[in-house]
Amino acid sequence: MTAREYGQYCGVTRALELIGERWALLIVRDLLVGPRRYGELAAGLPRIPSNILAARLKELQAAGIIRRGPRSRIIVYELTPYGRELEPVVLALGAWGFKAMGDPRTDQIVTPDSMTMALRTAFRPDVAADLPPTAYGARFGDAGLLIRVDGPALHVARGDGPVDLSFAAGPDIRRVISGELAPERAIATGVVEVLRGPGDLLDRFASTFHLAA
Template sequence: MASRSYGQYCGVTTAVELIGERWALLIVRDLLVGPRRYTDLKQGLPKIPTNILSTRLKELQEGGVVRRVPLLHCGLVYELTPYGRELEPIVLALGRWGFAQMGEPGEGDVVTADSLTMALRTAFRADAAATLRPADYEVHVADVVLRVQVDGDALRIAQVEPAGRPVDPKLGTQASTAGDPGIVFAAGPGIRRLISGELSPAEAIDREVVAVVAGDETLLERFAQTFAIDPGAALVA
């Protein structure tokens, strides 16, 4: 557990002492995508000092949130314990809550594969997806490429390496994904304007917020229906 103590006997206090230290929740966020080696975590959190990453991992292990285990072909990796995985709905809810105040990116702000994966999981509307036909997207944001597959209320997201094949985050190896995506599109941070509903798919294309590279352009409409966060809703009591 982190060395800071608030001196209060309360569940919220205990939670903050476990995961409230700087960077701790972002480590949890990335581990919700899948097990990670130390170097993977450092790469996904480029601004975290090495000593702080080591300290946070030690604290999270002592708190029963994270464990270190061997994984085939990867050596030792960090993963969430069952107790740690219970944080998933909390992290997704925090992502929706924070979406309302994101604004424009600051200088030096980056998008990582894990942060974009969790952003899409945050915005995923399983109820809407269940009423739509399956869809297969390839999403490019900055240097990150994700293969996003939706089938009913099931969502699968895999990072795509430059070679063009998705990587299975649980195995650390390339995963087979049959066929080409239905649509390939590229965007910058302005993709949040599509997800928030501020721009329709047609407007996002017209304003060059999104560029369809290949495939069926009409699938962008389905994407907008499937991944949507109303920032105003996060502020309603």
């Protein structure tokens, strides 16, 4: 590992030495969604310099957090079991950071992997367990996701399929998830555009995915 050392014998210190370098945790975040090729990681983190991405991948491999898993002749990167133990840490950080997000800047984007992890962070399985199974087709900017909720189980994937409600939204969907903006008001003001299906299902979405700001 070439990451910085803090000179302290502490679990938090060691964790920061392993994943505290810039971009490292975002690489882990995207790999929690699924294995990714180098180009897919670069596309999901459009501001990361190529030399930094290569360095972080090498460091994370050396730490046993990720590994190269060959698929035919294509090399993909995936989390090791040790790396997957970071999932509750990443989800907790996402919930904590959500409280300080504020309004989106014009240069900020939503990626499929970042939105997938945001939905996993906001998912309330206890609420969903009492609701009918529901499928949502959601487009967040360029990120198109198929969201299936079946009781306490959540499945999020890229692509299309049969859905009960299809809608489009920008980063301001945060205001719906936080409860700051009521679903019907979000539709009326254009924060959410219903593409197909009954708009009142957005109430179910807001109940199923909720994080207090």
